Amino acid sequence: MTEANQRIDMHSHFYGGGLLETLQSRTERPYLRTREDGALMMVAMNDEFEFTDQYHDHRVGLAEMQACGLTHRMLTFPGALGVELLPVDEIAGAISEYNTYLAHLTKSTNGALIGLGGVPLADMDLACAEVTRMRRDLGLPGFILPSNYFNSLAEAEELRPLLEAANEYGCLIMLHPGLKVDEPLPPRPGDNVQYRLSAIDLQASAAQVALTVILSDMLDEFPNISFQVVNLGGTLPFIFERMESIARHRTPNDPFPTDRLRRLWYDCASLGPRALEAAVKLFGADRVMLGSDYPIFKDDPHAHALVPADLGAAEKQQIAWKTAHDLFASLDALRAARIHTMEQVESPV
Template sequence: MSAPVGRPGAPVVDFHGHLAVPAAEAIVAGTPGLAAELAAEQRAHSPASLAVNRAQLERLRPRLTDVSARLADLDAMGVDAQVVGPMPMHHYWADPATAARLARTVNEAVAAHCAAAPARLHGLGTVPLQHPDLAVTLLAEAVGELGLHGISVSTTVHGRELADPAHDPVWRAAEGTGAVVFVHPWGCSLGERLATHYLGNTVGQPVETAVALSHLIFTGVLDRFPGLRLVAAHGGGYLPTYIGRSDHAWRVRADARGCAEPPSAYLRRMWFDALVYTPRALRHLVAEVGADRVVLGTDHPFDMGVGDPLARLDAAGLSPADRAAVAGGTALDLLLKGHPR
């Protein structure tokens, strides 16, 4: 990796970029599963929000698919390297044959996109968590054959929690290979209640992440797989902000004690991106989880992302060591120490 654009020192790494894969979407076009997924999306958003989303996707298409456009954006942000994952539409309703085809198409596209600028772009793929045995096979292909650093997953799997024991084989395989598991919500299970004024994203997605991570903590998944390298988008949602309530429940209620340690202890076993928008929120996140557990995140190139990650990092007023960790040091540890190649 080269030095940061316009800055001396270690590389600046954005851990949260997205790639659109039209070939994958063509596989599910016209299917009943996609129709049901789109119907749920329509119920969860107002007509105005749906119109804005459609226009945004059309406008951003080059930046979601073209390597040169992505690199130009990174240069403008002062970012040296980006972790690129698929848009988080995993289609967990798909049958095994369709799911395998989808995952391989996405993973090959991510690998090819990153191979066009290997010093700067580092890929995450997808696996069909609804079919855990197949997911284990495809995870091995993604990491071992395509050279991806791990996978992106949503916060639920067609109504099933990430913490469901059915997924244990996938977490075991990810732990064994050192694969990163990037938890990124898509949609909101609260549906129509948050359909107005884009609340399904602004409020719903942080809720989804907090709920998914809480399940993973309270059910003991992170006790069973202590080496699992989970990275949570959007600063982990609301969980780091109100983790004290989780600790209190763990202490005073036996029915809440499904994990070996207080829930806050598990925040320092996960990683979180810094996409929390305000200097105060970023300082709080670092205080709760440690700078060695925070990576930059831009959500590139969407409108809920940010184009000035370094300015926002500087505004937080962290110590030089903590700033360096968030800017790229923590991400480099994740990318380089766990990668098999």
């Protein structure tokens, strides 16, 4: 396989690796139940859906991705489910087992499946220790965080110890829609729930998250962290000019820092060619990656979003594999440098 034939899916979710048994043992959201017709159902935070093998059997997903030409896929901890918010005595062991399983999958699939782990957020010390274990011992590229921690600067500050731990070995952090620990569910809309919650609200949330990161000192204070914002930054490609206008008219000496948006990474999960074109014009192809949101969405992002997009051949190659490839290479280099430094300290010449 040549580099030009690679296609890397940077946004999918995996509910296996021990989580299946944990969810089956629960009786409160999130949990699994068996329907009268025998179908296994996931009772999630906002909804209920059929829990097919695609959610927890990596072999099914691997076969489907290979059939459509995807060569690599990043499997992530199911962040929107809220599992990482549970009390640590219920979930810390299962999360650790899950992360270890992800590392095993990477080895057993020769790197075709790449794991992005989870952390037990109800105990910050345990969460920090798990981040260190994931990067130092397991070699996972990073972990997923609920984006509600990034709705404001004050909320992001709650995660300072975790960000410090992530910065030590270099880390990819996917900021994915999800609640904070002990945060109540928001009220449900009175109608058209799927579209209002899963499209309108979610895309605005993604933009809020990116705004918090770029308008803070995080990018400079934690230079070894790579923040991945899902869904092409939500509404950002369509409203950034308004934010520039707001600054131009109200704070002319403090312009909106549009260029800082290019210091984040973005995936195109569940979106199409028109959104992808707008995002590339704003962020640059070297900050944009394929994403499917599999198994929630099952479209091949290469065929569905990238091929029909009005982009140049070089830009399409960049998005198909090179942005992700270069990101992983930089993370590997940071991890190797930190491990080398620690070995030098422990065994001075």
